[in-house]
Amino acid sequence: xxxxxxxxxxxxxxxxxxxxxxxxxxxxxxxxxxxxxxxxxxxxxxxxxxxxxxxxxxxxxxxxxxxxxxxxxxxxxxxxxxxxxxxxxxxxxxxxxxxxxxxxxxxxxxxxxxxxxxxxxxxxxxxxxxxxxxxxxxxxxxxxxxxxxxxxxxxxxxxxxxxxxxxxxxxxxxxxxxxxxxxxxxxxxxxxxxxxxxxxxxxxxxxxxxxxxxxxxxxx
Numbered sequence: 001x002x003x004x005x006x007x008x009x010x011x012x013x014x015x016x017x018x019x020x021x022x023x024x025x026x027x028x029x030x031x032x033x034x035x036x037x038x039x040x041x042x043x044x045x046x047x048x049x050x051x052x053x054x055x056x057x058x059x060x061x062x063x064x065x066x067x068x069x070x071x072x073x074x075x076x077x078x079x080x081x082x083x084x085x086x087x088x089x090x091x092x093x094x095x096x097x098x099x100x101x102x103x104x105x106x107x108x109x110x111x112x113x114x115x116x117x118x119x120x121x122x123x124x125x126x127x128x129x130x131x132x133x134x135x136x137x138x139x140x141x142x143x144x145x146x147x148x149x150x151x152x153x154x155x156x157x158x159x160x161x162x163x164x165x166x167x168x169x170x171x172x173x174x175x176x177x178x179x180x181x182x183x184x185x186x187x188x189x190x191x192x193x194x195x196x197x198x199x200x201x202x203x204x205x206x207x208x209x210x211x212x213x214x215x216x217x218x219x220x
Contacts, residue, residue: 001079001080001116002076002077002078002080003074003075003076003078003079003080003082003083003095003097004076004077004105005110006080006083006108006113007076007097007105007106007107007108008106008107008108008109008112008118009106010077011094011107011109012026012094013035013036013037013038013105013107014026014035014036014037014038014047014062015037015038015039015063015087016037016044016061016062016063017061017063018061018062018118019057019058019059019060019061019062020057020059020060020062021053021059022057023035023047023052023062024049024052024058027049027052031111032049032093032094032110032111033048033049033093034046034047034048034049034070034092034093034094034189035047035094036050036094036096036104037063038104041103041104042103042104043073043096043098043103044069044074044104045071045072045103045138046069046071046092046094046096047062047067047069047070048070051067051068051215054127055151066210070090070092072086072095072096073095073096073097073109073188074086074095074096074097074098075097075098075099075100075130076098076099076100076105077100077189080113080116083095083108083113084113088123089111089185092106092110093109093110094107094109095107095108100112104138120127120157122156122157122174124172125154125156125176126176126178127174127175127176127177127178127199128174128175128177128178128179128180128197128199129174129175129196129197129199130172130173130175130180130183130184130194130195130196131133131170131171131172131173131194131196131198132144132170132171132172132173132187132192132193132194132195132197133165133168133169133170133171133193133195134168134169134170134171134192134193134212135169136162136168137167138168138170139160139169139171141158141171143190144158144171144173144187144192147186147187147190148173148175148183149182150186151177151183151186151189152177153175153176153177153180153183154175154176155173155174155175156174156175156176157173157174158171158173158174159171159172160163160172161184170195176178178199179199180197181198182199184197190194
């Protein structure tokens with residue numbers, strides 16, 4: 001997945017002729033705290049809600065203000081990990097996307113990225129989760145998948161968490177099965193350390209309803 005494939009077409013950029021009031025209203029409408037300013041196709045930078053809130057006369061055009069614009073963006077062919085890096089390191093709510101000529105194409109919003117991540121990790125799919133602690137020398141996803149498949153199940157998604165100054169890794173597996181007792185027993189038989197198991201075999205804790213409500217809230 002590249003940045004160009006996650007561009008949102010429903011959030012228009014700001015123009016230098018737009019007023020501070022219009023900019024703040026748009027940020028409120030789309031639940032964002034940054035918006036790009038564009039002159040025709042030329043990307044000028046990101047303006048923050050925090051800075052605009054300090055302007056007394058909200059009827060002033062943003063192009064007439066000495067704003068401190070963030071020159072943050074990514075190119076359309078950049079991997080989605082670059083978008084995630086910018087959002088995280090710079091604490092942004094949007095990442096502008098430019099073509100190779102540095103023309104503005106659109107933006108990737110944090111809610112769009114959240115929807116993508118939810119699909120990537122099969123969050124809405126029914127099933128259970130197993131968290132394993134392993135050494136980096138025993139990191140064979142193929143073997144883990146074989147163990148899961150031996151119980152007539154499949155790995156829907158997985159990710160690895162590494163720890164600084166440690167040879168240990170944490171592997172999280174989302175599995176299309178809620179009764180994980182057989183799979184857990186097999187992992188333990190192969191000397192895997194099972195750190196945690198999450199499923200809804202015994203009760204429905206309402207987590208999926210809460211997740212769906214949260215996604216609906218972010219669906220701008």
